[in-house]
Amino acid sequence: MICGATEQYPGGTMAESGRAGRRREWTRAELIEIFGSVLLFSRLPGPQLEAVALAAERQAFRRGALIIRQGTEGDGLYVVASGSVLVSREARSGSKRALNVIEAPGSFGELALLDNRTRSASIEALEDSELFCISRESFLGLLSKDPRLVDGLIRELGRMIRRLSDQVADEGLLDLPSRVAKTLLRLIDHQGPLKSGDQPVVALTQGKLADLAGGSRQSVNGALSSFVVRGLIRIETRQIVITDLAGLRARAGVT
Amino acid sequence: MICGATEQYPGGTMAESGRAGRRREWTRAELIEIFGSVLLFSRLPGPQLEAVALAAERQAFRRGALIIRQGTEGDGLYVVASGSVLVSREARSGSKRALNVIEAPGSFGELALLDNRTRSASIEALEDSELFCISRESFLGLLSKDPRLVDGLIRELGRMIRRLSDQVADEGLLDLPSRVAKTLLRLIDHQGPLKSGDQPVVALTQGKLADLAGGSRQSVNGALSSFVVRGLIRIETRQIVITDLAGLRARAGVT
DNA sequence: CACGCAGTGTCGGATGCCTGACAGATCGGC
DNA sequence: GCCGATCTGTCAGGCATCCGACACTGCGTG
Numbered sequence: 001m002i003c004g005a006t007e008q009y010p011g012g013t014m015a016e017s018g019r020a021g022r023r024r025e026w027t028r029a030e031l032i033e034i035f036g037s038v039l040l041f042s043r044l045p046g047p048q049l050e051a052v053a054l055a056a057e058r059q060a061f062r063r064g065a066l067i068i069r070q071g072t073e074g075d076g077l078y079v080v081a082s083g084s085v086l087v088s089r090e091a092r093s094g095s096k097r098a099l100n101v102i103e104a105p106g107s108f109g110e111l112a113l114l115d116n117r118t119r120s121a122s123i124e125a126l127e128d129s130e131l132f133c134i135s136r137e138s139f140l141g142l143l144s145k146d147p148r149l150v151d152g153l154i155r156e157l158g159r160m161i162r163r164l165s166d167q168v169a170d171e172g173l174l175d176l177p178s179r180v181a182k183t184l185l186r187l188i189d190h191q192g193p194l195k196s197g198d199q200p201v202v203a204l205t206q207g208k209l210a211d212l213a214g215g216s217r218q219s220v221n222g223a224l225s226s227f228v229v230r231g232l233i234r235i236e237t238r239q240i241v242i243t244d245l246a247g248l249r250a251r252a253g254v255t
Numbered sequence: 256m257i258c259g260a261t262e263q264y265p266g267g268t269m270a271e272s273g274r275a276g277r278r279r280e281w282t283r284a285e286l287i288e289i290f291g292s293v294l295l296f297s298r299l300p301g302p303q304l305e306a307v308a309l310a311a312e313r314q315a316f317r318r319g320a321l322i323i324r325q326g327t328e329g330d331g332l333y334v335v336a337s338g339s340v341l342v343s344r345e346a347r348s349g350s351k352r353a354l355n356v357i358e359a360p361g362s363f364g365e366l367a368l369l370d371n372r373t374r375s376a377s378i379e380a381l382e383d384s385e386l387f388c389i390s391r392e393s394f395l396g397l398l399s400k401d402p403r404l405v406d407g408l409i410r411e412l413g414r415m416i417r418r419l420s421d422q423v424a425d426e427g428l429l430d431l432p433s434r435v436a437k438t439l440l441r442l443i444d445h446q447g448p449l450k451s452g453d454q455p456v457v458a459l460t461q462g463k464l465a466d467l468a469g470g471s472r473q474s475v476n477g478a479l480s481s482f483v484v485r486g487l488i489r490i491e492t493r494q495i496v497i498t499d500l501a502g503l504r505a506r507a508g509v510t
Numbered sequence: 511c512a513c514g515c516a517g518t519g520t521c522g523g524a525t526g527c528c529t530g531a532c533a534g535a536t537c538g539g540c
Numbered sequence: 541g542c543c544g545a546t547c548t549g550t551c552a553g554g555c556a557t558c559c560g561a562c563a564c565t566g567c568g569t570g
Contacts, residue, residue: 089424092508097424114413120420150405157412158369164419165375169344169352171426172469176557205517214427216558221519237517237566253347431527460547471528476549492536492547 003057003076003133026058026081034081035132037105040156043148052142056132061125068109068123075112075136080104083129086208089121098211100163101126101204103191110156113139126204174253176215177223181252183213184233188242203239227251258312258331258388281313281336289336290387292360295411298403307397311387316380323364323378330367330391335359338384341463344376353466355418356381356459358446365411368394381459429508431470432478436507438468439488443497458494482506 026034031053035041041052056079061067068074070090084103090096099121102108111120113136134142143149163186170182188200202209210220224240227233232248234241242248281289286308290296296307311334316322323329325345339358345351354376357363366375368391389397398404418441425437443455457464465475479495482488487503489496497503 089420089428091424091428093428095428097426097428099420099423111413111416114409120417147402150409153409154369154405154412157409157416158366161366161412161415161419162375164416164423165344165354168354168419168422168426169346171352171423173344173346173348173350173352206519207517217518218520218559219557222557225519235518461549462547472548473529473550474527480549490548 003059003074003078003135031081034105035079038079038107039159040077040107040110040152041149042155043152044146048146048148052134053132055138055142056134058130058132060130061128063125063127063129065125066122067125067131068119068121070120070122071118074109074119075116076133077109077113077136077139078107078123079132079134080106080108081130081132083125083127084203085129085131086124086126087121088124088211096122096211097214098208099167101187101212104129107156110153110160112136113153126208171214176213176219177226178251178253179215180209180213180220180223181227181232181248182254183209184240184242185248185252185254187212200242200245201239202242205238209240258314258329258333258390286336289360290334293334293362294414295332295362295365295407296404297410298407299401303401303403307389308387310393310397311389313385313387315385316383318380318382318384320380321377322380322386323374323376325375325377326373329364329374330371331388332364332368332391332394333362333378334387334389335361335363336385336387338380338382339458340384340386341379341381342376343379343466351377351466352469353463354422356442356467359384362411365408365415367391368408381463426469431468431474432481433506433508434470435464435468435475435478436482436487436503437509438464439495439497440503440507440509442467455497455500456494457497460493464495 028050032046032049035049035053041049044052067085080102082104084101085108086098087100087102087108088096088098108123170179174182184202187202206221206224207217210217213220224233224235228235230247232244232251234243283305287301287304290304290308296304299307322340335357337359339356340363341353342355342357342363343351343353363378425434429437439457442457461476461479462472465472468475479488479490482503483490485502487499487506489498
């Protein structure tokens with residue numbers, strides 16, 4: 001057991017459930033495609049990518065499953081191959097604050113590579129998802145063999161810092177509706193460019209969106225309703241469709 | 256002019272003003288001491304530290320001077336040799352949010368090394384301060400010559416991420432008094448261990464502390480007053496003395 | 511197919527925090 | 541040593557947001 005708990009399907013087979021469901025193994029080409037799309041590994045050529053993928057342990061999680069519990073031991077880096085996960089921190093009081101959503105292809109757990117502290121956040125699967133887990137030891141081995149990985153790591157960390165600085169600054173500087181708008185924009189712009197004609201979609205319950213925006217579910221619902229009135233978005237169950245991207249940008253106060 | 260604007264003393268000599276005042280040049284030993292204490296350079300041996308110091312341009316700033324303006328061009332890394340600086344972001348509206356205080360010995364501007372974007376935050380001198388500025392070009396040169404620098408950079412970035420994650424989570428999860436308490440704790444624990452007998456001191460005006468904690472000056476003042484009543488702190492002009500560290504930790508909700 | 515649970519929409523009261531205002535204290539420059 | 545600017549302390553009014561409550565909808569599960 002390289003990467004901690006693996007009993008993600010406690011006594012049952014994985015149910016096919018929407019687009020995330022997937023039982024077959026990945027082909028070599030697919031793996032290279034996925035790992036190469038992760039910023040951390042983006043500088044690596046094909047063969048090295050394959051080596052990374054080989055060092056990883058495949059794991060699958062159902063929608064809602066807890067992948068990492070904040071405060072526990074664990075030193076693995078995870079690559080999200082399919083599906084998406086929610087990064088959140090919880091206070092002693094039980095209330096929790098969501099920090100980020102990571103969609104395939106993406107990665108999380110980079111911090112555990114740098115120090116040996118306990119997990120700083122909890123990770124939950126937003127849909128049925130498949131992850132690849134690479135132990136700290138394996139990663140450091142790869143790192144020493146290929147300095148291009150260092151480059152990717154630094155870029156990844158830099159991006160995280162910019163994002164987090166933004167979030168801290170927005171918090172308390174913007175009112176809730178603006179924060180909601182900004183959160184929506186943040187979520188759609190780090191899911192790649194969309195196919196032409198399609199409208200960007202944020203697939204989250206309003207509750208989780210509220211955790212991300214730092215407000216109560218009710219208030220976020222109110223903000224969203226006001227956006228609907230102005231034709232900026234359309235609300236569907238478990239997801240929000242952006243119908244007027246420019247208008248939403250304006251509402252968020254982005255130039 | 257390697258590191259941007261340098262006219263920090265517009266037509267005047269630097270006034271001796273408290274502990275920060277300092278006119279003479281630094282000795283080689285002092286430079287090594289300072290640079291070696293910066294996490295970014297902590298892994299480098301003496302000779303390399305000296306090389307780094309030689310690549311840096313010395314600059315001095317008066318209390319209150321604007322060192323970097325958010326949104327401007329600039330690619331230098333700064334080392335704080337004496338004094339302290341405030342990192343903050345401002346919104347279009349003019350209101351600003353302080354992110355962090357960096358005291359000597361410390362560094363800022365690491366992000367500019369990673370990408371070529373404009374400055375993501377403004378930097379202001381909290382006291383008369385002396386900085387050493389290293390251009391991106393110089394730094395990358397040093398980086399390629401000594402891989403130990405990479406190690407330091409990654410550690411530095413990792414620490415920033417943990418700190419920022421904490422801040423985002425606290426925001427909106429804690430009420431203002433708790434946030435104020437936590438901000439005070441954060442400020443004193445990354446200024447090194449104190450001499451025995453001394454009580455930790457946070458040298459900030461209540462206004463700037465409010466910017467850091469994400470509240471209004473008035474509310475922060477109220478929170479501080481309540482701490483005084485409970486004997487946790489003592490308020491002096493332009494600084495706050497922690498008289499009951501354990502009590503303050505409890506108030507912040509830290510175990 | 512029917513039930514249960516999760517998600518959505520909406521109220522109204524309670525309140526923490528902000529805004530604006532002002533007086534006294536302290537600092538720093540002339 | 542004086543004076544302006546900065547900093548601290550405090551109050552009252554207003555409002556954004558939270559919280560608890562409840563009805564309705566729709567998904568997925570047995």
